[in-house]
Structures are given as structure tokens and as C-alpha cells.
Amino acid sequence: MTNNFSETKKLSSQEKIRDILIKETGGKSYKAHKYSLDASERPSIDYGNNQIVWKKTAETTRHAKYVDLTELSRSIAKHDDQILSYFLDGSRRVFKVDDVAYYDGSRSMIYPIIAGQIGVGCCRRVGRQMMPEKFLPEIVLSVPDVANAGGKPSFFPATAKKLNDCEELKRLSIKFTAILPYKTAKKEEAKYEDKATACVQDRMIEREKELVAELVREGKLNQDNYLIKDGSLEYRPSQKDKTDKKSYQTFKNNYSWVLGASKNFNPEVCIDVNGKPNPGFIADLPLYHRTPVACYENPEYLGDVQFAVWYIRLHDQQRTRSPFDGILKVEKILVTEEEIEEGMNSEVVDTLSAYLLNERNPVCYGSDLRWANHIYPIYLTESFVKSKYLSTESFLHLF
Numbered sequence: 001m002t003n004n005f006s007e008t009k010k011l012s013s014q015e016k017i018r019d020i021l022i023k024e025t026g027g028k029s030y031k032a033h034k035y036s037l038d039a040s041e042r043p044s045i046d047y048g049n050n051q052i053v054w055k056k057t058a059e060t061t062r063h064a065k066y067v068d069l070t071e072l073s074r075s076i077a078k079h080d081d082q083i084l085s086y087f088l089d090g091s092r093r094v095f096k097v098d099d100v101a102y103y104d105g106s107r108s109m110i111y112p113i114i115a116g117q118i119g120v121g122c123c124r125r126v127g128r129q130m131m132p133e134k135f136l137p138e139i140v141l142s143v144p145d146v147a148n149a150g151g152k153p154s155f156f157p158a159t160a161k162k163l164n165d166c167e168e169l170k171r172l173s174i175k176f177t178a179i180l181p182y183k184t185a186k187k188e189e190a191k192y193e194d195k196a197t198a199c200v201q202d203r204m205i206e207r208e209k210e211l212v213a214e215l216v217r218e219g220k221l222n223q224d225n226y227l228i229k230d231g232s233l234e235y236r237p238s239q240k241d242k243t244d245k246k247s248y249q250t251f252k253n254n255y256s257w258v259l260g261a262s263k264n265f266n267p268e269v270c271i272d273v274n275g276k277p278n279p280g281f282i283a284d285l286p287l288y289h290r291t292p293v294a295c296y297e298n299p300e301y302l303g304d305v306q307f308a309v310w311y312i313r314l315h316d317q318q319r320t321r322s323p324f325d326g327i328l329k330v331e332k333i334l335v336t337e338e339e340i341e342e343g344m345n346s347e348v349v350d351t352l353s354a355y356l357l358n359e360r361n362p363v364c365y366g367s368d369l370r371w372a373n374h375i376y377p378i379y380l381t382e383s384f385v386k387s388k389y390l391s392t393e394s395f396l397h398l399f
Contacts, residue, residue, distance in 0.1 A: 258332075360374075
């Protein structure tokens with residue numbers, strides 16, 4: 001891919017991607033206004049869904065109160081060793097590029113066409129330097145399933161190939177890796193734009209899973225080299241994983257040395273020692289402390305995968321704008337039978353939490369309102385991924 005906007009201007013006299021798509025799918029373009037569907041990057045509370053089930057304590061020591069990590073964090077900071085070695089961030093930019101009419105058998109309906117840029121990147125720490133390790137870029141389209149009037153499985157891959165045969169795209173080294181159909185049946189209340197965006201999001205998550213699996217195959221993750229993933233680890237096992245025990249265990253094993261670190265989370269699902277929701281327990285978390293570790297699952301979405309989850313406070317509440325600013329939610333998939341039965345070793349939880357605390361940002365950078373919930377290597381990885389995107393103007397000009 002290239003960031004040269006002047007190059008994409010030459011497409012104006014050539015056939016646009018939109019025109020090729022219409023010709024191949026038999027739709028009618030309304031040449032709608034093109035715009036971004038992404039929300040601004042503001043700190044927010046993810047109110048989650050109500051299907052999550054909190055089961056029990058998920059650590060070997062049954063803590064009823066906060067755990068103070070101040071001294072452990074200071075002790076670790078005095079040494080030059082590090083076990084948080086790899087940092088992963090998945091990102092996507094989504095745009096509406098057209099409204100297209102398709103005949104569904106009884107009438108003509110108008111559907112949005114969504115284009116997305118996906119970037120999944122990993123950086124590793126070498127000494128005190130952060131170095132790019134891997135980057136998986138993709139450009140995709142999400143279109144209504146009725147665009148494939150014949151219902152042939154090979155239709156969308158063949159259409160993507162037709163798009164990529166465009167001489168201008170070849171010259172610019174730009175390639176559409178997939179056309180993702182979204183469902184148009186009226187069984188769900190979700191807007192078509194949201195369905196299409198969800199397809200792009202799911203594609204990004206699959207690329208994240210592939211990158212983690214690749215690192216595991218290369219033997220780069222172990223007890224001395226953890227991977228920190230930006231966001232939740234709530235990855236859904238594939239249908240193959242669910243039906244093949246060996247594949248399912250491999251899926252779990254890939255996350256033996258992976259932690260999820262979420263800036264946004266649902267405080268309502270924090271459970272106190274009496275098993276009742278208590279978001280105030282997170283809000284009142286003191287600086288350099290962590291909560292007890294809880295076990296939760298989401299059977300409908302994640303099968304029998306169980307998670308350990310806890311919260312740590314990176315910044316003093318008096319220096320942040322809301323009670324949940326400065327708090328990081330940490331997740332770890334429970335992999336072994338021992339972990340599932342007994343929970344994570346509490347000393348390991350303390351150590352990992354202390355290392356994470358030492359990655360916090362001491363001051364705000366730029367205008368990023370999420371700074372208090374960031375750890376600095378994730379911020380750098382996020383910046384690395386976003387630097388690889390085509391500019392909005394260049395990308396939209398392709399259509």
C-alpha cells in the first residue's frame with residue numbers, strides 16, 4: 001500500500017472500484033456520500049452484555065480485599081529484567097462508500113456498501129527499545145448477501161479478484177483481500193451498516209488470532225516472554241475448534257502466555273465477595289492495587305472457555321477525570337485443568353500486575369483522552385499500526 005494521494009488521483013479517469021463492483025454484482029449505484037463510520041477515540045465505559053456468568057474466585061489465594069502491589073512494583077523496577085516482551089494491537093477503519101440497490105426476488109432494496117482498512121500489528125521489546133515484529137494489513141469490502149444472486153460460494157472471491165485486476169490498483173500495490181457478505185434477513189434489529197461493520201470487526205479478530213498462533217508456532221511466547229494484547233481476549237472458537245478436541249486444546253494453548261489489557265470495560269459485572277454486582281469496588285480501587293481475581297464465562301458466545309479477570313489502578317483517582325479512568329482490566333484464559341480447578345497462582349497474578357503497573361504512562365501525551373488507561377508499549381504499538389493506513393482521502397478516492 002502507498003500513502004501517496006497524488007497517485008490515487010489518477011484513478012479519476014479510470015474505472016472506479018465502485019463501478020467494477022456494480023458491474024459484477026448487477027446492482028444499481030446511487031453514488032451516495034462517502035464517510036467514516038468510526039467513533040472518535042474517547043474514553044468510555046463498555047456496558048457489555050448480560051450473558052456473562054461470573055462463577056467463582058480464580059486464584060489460589062482467596063482475597064476478600066484489594067491487594068497492594070506498591071512494594072513489588074518498586075522492587076521489580078530496580079531490576080533490568082522484563083517478561084512483557086510482545087505487544088499486539090488490532091485496528092480497523094470503516095467507511096460507507098455507496099448505497100446500492102439489489103432485487104431480492106420481490107422488490108428492489110437499497111443496501112450500504114462498506115469498505116474497511118484492517119491492521120494487526122505486533123511490536124517486541126529489545127532491551128529498552130520497541131521494535132516492529134509483525135504486521136498484517138488488509139483492505140476489505142462488506143456487501144449485502146443478496147449481491148450474490150446465484151448463491152455460489154466462489155462468487156465473492158471471484159469478484160474480489162476482478163477488483164484486484166484493475167491496473168491502477170496493481171500499480172498502487174493495493175489489494176482487496178476479501179469481500180465479506182452481511183446478512184440481510186430481517187431476523188435481527190441491527191442496522192445494515194452495523195452488520196457490515198461487525199463483519200469487518202470479525203475479520204480483524206481472526207487476523208489477531210492468526211498472529212498469536214504464528215508467534216506460538218515460532219516458539220516466541222513462554223513464561224519469560226508474555227504477549228500483551230490491547231483489549232479483551234474474548235475470542236470465539238471456530239466451528240472446527242468446537243468439533244475437534246485437539247484443535248480446541250490448541251486454540252486454548254495458544255493463549256498460555258497472553259494477557260488481555262482493556263482500557264474500556266463494564267464495571268457492572270464486578271462481583272463482590274457476596275456474589276453481588278459492585279461497580280464501586282472497582283471505582284474505589286487504590287493506586288498500585290489490584291482486585292481479587294474472578295472467573296467468568298460466556299457459554300453462548302465462547303463455549304466452555306473460562307477466563308481469569310482482575311483490575312489494577314495505574315493512576316490516582318484524584319488526578320483523573322472519572323472514577324474508572326486510570327484502571328486497567330486484565331484477562332487471562334484459563335488453559336490447564338489445574339488453572340480451571342484452582343485458579344491462577346496468586347503470586348503470578350501479583351508479578352504480572354506489578355510489571356503492568358510499571359508500564360503505565362507517567363504523563364499525558366498529546367490529545368489522547370485515553371492516556372490514563374494506556375500502557376506505553378501498547379500506545380506505541382497502536383501508533384505503529386495506524387501509521388500504516390492509507391489516509392482517509394486516499395482511501396475514499398479509490399471508490
